[in-house]
Amino acid sequence: MPLGVEPTGKTKLLGIIGHPVEHSLSPAMQNAALAELGLDWVYLPFPVAPENLEAALAGFAAIGVVGFNATIPHKQAIISHLDRITELAKAVGAVNTVWRTDRGWEGTNTDVEGFLAPIRHRPWKGSTAVILGNGGAARAVVAGMAQLDCGKIGVVGRDPEKLTQFQHSWANSPYGANLETHLWEELPELLPSADLLVNTTPIGMSPHVDRSPVEETLMAKLSSEVVVYDLIYTPSPTKFLQQAQQWGKVAIDGSQMLVQQGAAALRLWLQRDRVPVEVMSQALEQQLGKIA
Numbered sequence: 001m002p003l004g005v006e007p008t009g010k011t012k013l014l015g016i017i018g019h020p021v022e023h024s025l026s027p028a029m030q031n032a033a034l035a036e037l038g039l040d041w042v043y044l045p046f047p048v049a050p051e052n053l054e055a056a057l058a059g060f061a062a063i064g065v066v067g068f069n070a071t072i073p074h075k076q077a078i079i080s081h082l083d084r085i086t087e088l089a090k091a092v093g094a095v096n097t098v099w100r101t102d103r104g105w106e107g108t109n110t111d112v113e114g115f116l117a118p119i120r121h122r123p124w125k126g127s128t129a130v131i132l133g134n135g136g137a138a139r140a141v142v143a144g145m146a147q148l149d150c151g152k153i154g155v156v157g158r159d160p161e162k163l164t165q166f167q168h169s170w171a172n173s174p175y176g177a178n179l180e181t182h183l184w185e186e187l188p189e190l191l192p193s194a195d196l197l198v199n200t201t202p203i204g205m206s207p208h209v210d211r212s213p214v215e216e217t218l219m220a221k222l223s224s225e226v227v228v229y230d231l232i233y234t235p236s237p238t239k240f241l242q243q244a245q246q247w248g249k250v251a252i253d254g255s256q257m258l259v260q261q262g263a264a265a266l267r268l269w270l271q272r273d274r275v276p277v278e279v280m281s282q283a284l285e286q287q288l289g290k291i292a
């Protein structure tokens with residue numbers, strides 16, 4: 001990975017913590033953007049085991065790390081180690097972006113902004129969203145659609161207990177007002193009224209690329225105006241999105257979300273309104289090309 005700068009003692013540090021972290025696509029995206037901007041900054045992958053999280057944060061503070069991303073398994077666990085998190089991160093229950101201030105470490109969740117980026121130009125007020133899956137990514141989608149004043153947000157899961165917990169976890173949140181939870185058996189009745197159908201399950205991800213969360217025949221129940229969105233970015237398109245395209249629906253994959261959550265993080269760290277999103281997108285495509 002070529003860096004834009006020869007690192008010196010003055011080089012500003014950014015990075016990502018995860019366990020494992022070696023497959024992260026973020027260093028390529030972020031370093032491409034930093035190089036394009038001509039900044040003396042680098043973004044590094046840091047493998048941090050769960051038991052070393054607190055020590056890692058202390059170390060980052062000691063060496064002046066400006067900010068970092070957190071990925072699996074740290075997105076929830078890191079919250080208790082931060083000095084402040086945004087209301088959005090509280091609602092989602094996960095932090096993926098952290099930065100250092102005079103008050104200590106602060107965190108937010110830029111997955112929501114990333115998810116919304118390719119769809120926010122459409123009118124969603126009063127619309128109906130159907131979300132497949134009730135894990136971490138589904139929480140970012142719920143918060144995102146609530147921000148757009150979506151009228152009905154249906155979350156579909158396979159485990160009644162987890163669904164109940166999911167519903168309860170939004171009880172005191174401004175983002176949970178229009179939320180309903182459903183079992184997969186109810187999907188056929190939910191599909192005709194969906195304006196947005198989002199897959200947040202890993203079904204269809206490499207190597208199980210021939211799988212789709214929705215049976216082919218059920219796609220016929222979707223309206224002609226529906227937007228079908230898969231958070232998966234490899235493969236692209238997934239079987240789910242291929243089915244949607246065959247039925248003539250608008251289909252969006254997870255690559256823009258990935259780029260835009262990174263761009264949102266970079267804007268925070270650099271305190272700039274604009275970062276080179278297109279360069280980040282090209283760097284991601286190049287990395288994904290290497291994986292394919």
Ligand code: NAP
Nearest residue numbers: 133134135136137138158159200201202231232254257258
């Ligand atoms: P997660 O927390 O593990 O949640 C996965 C959800 O999918 C859970 O609700 C799980 O149900 C459900 N699920 C898994 N296998 C299933 C199956 N065979 N049938 C029915 N439901 C199933 O994972 P996550 O962090 O939300 O990530 C989910 C997906 O989103 C991954 O593919 C990830 O790569 C993608 N993602 C993309 C981006 C992006 O930037 N594009 C960002 C975040 C995530 P149970 O709870 O019942 O097990």
